Every structure is written in structure tokens, then in C-alpha cells.
Amino acid sequence: xxxxxxxxxxxxxxxxxxxxxxxxxxxxxxxxxxxxxxxxxxxxxxxxxxxxxxxxxxxxxxxxxxxxxxxxxxxxxxxxxxxxxxxxxxxxxxxxxxxxxxxx
Numbered sequence: 001x002x003x004x005x006x007x008x009x010x011x012x013x014x015x016x017x018x019x020x021x022x023x024x025x026x027x028x029x030x031x032x033x034x035x036x037x038x039x040x041x042x043x044x045x046x047x048x049x050x051x052x053x054x055x056x057x058x059x060x061x062x063x064x065x066x067x068x069x070x071x072x073x074x075x076x077x078x079x080x081x082x083x084x085x086x087x088x089x090x091x092x093x094x095x096x097x098x099x100x101x102x103x104x
Contacts, residue, residue, distance in 0.1 A: 003043050003051045008061045011054070015077040019102050020050040021095075022075040024068045026057050032072045035089045042095060049099055078102060 006014050006022070015022060023039055025032035039051050056063035056071060066075065076084040076098070083102070090098070 003039060003053060006052050006054050006059070006062065008059055011052075011062055014050075014052045016080045018050055018079065019099070020052055020077040021099075022052045022054060022077065024054045024056050024063065024066065024071055024073040024075070026071045027055065028057070029071050031089050035072045035074075038090065038092050038095060041092060042099075046096075046099065049103075076102065 004014055014020065021039070021042075023032075023035065025036065036053075039053075042049060043051055054062050056068055062068075066073075070087060072087075072089060074086045074090060075082060076086075084098075
């Protein structure tokens, strides 16, 4: 599945099923750009992983709703339920490890 961008209107439906990684980011954030590359590589390697990106500048209501005070902040959802939050860039090998822990 390709990386999808969420809006306030689409967020809940995008995280409703399966395992989903949500990346809260900003266009002006250097570490966010680094993590974006990690997510792109992960999507190419593991096309069955659902990745949703939320631009907190363009969608401030989502940033407020989830109390995002710094970016990148990464949320993990399983079957519509929030399961974990991580602040900062997650290295690719650590992200694959986390994904494996949720899926296998």
C-alpha cells in the first residue's frame, strides 16, 4: 500500500483496520525529512504495511487532537486502537523490528 496523507476528515478511516504507522510531521522539520526517507524505504520493502502521514502545519486540528508538541512523532495503531507513541526519528532497522513485533 502506498503512503497516504490524512486530513481531519480521513484520519479515523485510515487507521481503522490492520496495523498502521502514523507519522506526524512538518514541512520545515529536518528530522522529519530523514524519517520520511525511512518510511519511503519501508513502504517499498514492506508494501503490506499501512503508512499514514499527517502534516501538522496543514492539519493543526489533528496535531491538537493527539497533543503533538514535537515532530516527528510516530503513532502505531492496531485494528483502530492506538498502541504506542515514539518521539523522534526511528532508524530503519528498529522500525522493521517494531513492525515485526506487531505483525508476527
